[in-house]
Amino acid sequence: MNKVEMHHLIMAAKARKGFSWDDLSAAVGKAPVWLASVCYGMNSAPQEVAAHLCEVLELDAEVATAMTAYPVKGWDQAIPQDPLIYRLYEVVGVYGPTLKDVIQEKFGDGIMSAIDFSMHVEKIEDPKGDRVLLTLNGKFLPYRSW
Structure with missing residues (x-):
């Protein structure tokens, strides 16, 4: 299977x-x-x-x-059509360089791990319309020099 x-x-x-x-x-x-x-x-x-x-x-x-079984982690390179998934792509497209700059300013030259990582979704009730809270929690991995 x-x-x-x-x-x-x-x-x-x-x-x-x-x-x-x-x-x-x-x-x-x-x-x-x-x-x-x-x-x-x-x-x-x-x-x-x-x-x-x-x-x-x-x-x-x-x-x-x-x-x-160990997965093959890949995804379709096409722009997704599902509105929610598209919006997540949009968030990274719009805020990706900003997040990279802020993270590297705080931690140094490196990346956030997607291996040593957790993610949580919460519903925040709001009278103006409920809100989605995504928490991405990844270990910082500095680039090393040699």
């Missing part, structure tokens, strides 16, 4: 059972964004997490095996 087939089976089971990512996160003890990334095939899960999630979703061991 490949990651695409795995994803479709997981999403169908999630919908059939009426679970949210928060529900599944609580069931397996992992953050919702990380768990969703595993289910989308962009990360691999430890065997015990994959087995537990498959138990919760009533999926067979073949799905768990696919979840433990």
Whole structure:
């Protein structure tokens, strides 16, 4: 089973059972964004997490095996059409150079890790319209000289 087939089976089971990512996160003890990334095939899960999630979703061991396989992390280079994903690209396009400059001013010449990394999504209620709070938390990795 490949990651695409795995994803479709997981999403169908999630919908059939009426679970949210928060529900599944609580069931397996992992953050919702990380768990969703595993289910989308962009990360691999430890065997015990994959087995537990498959138990919760009533999926067979073949799905768990696919979840433990190392992914190929790539994405389509085309501009995304989904409005939410497009807006995230827009944020990086508009603010990317600014964030790079501010981060390097505070930390020095380097990058933010996407490996030693966590991400969280929160809903902030606001009378003018609810707000999305994204927290990106990555280790700073300085460039080294030799």
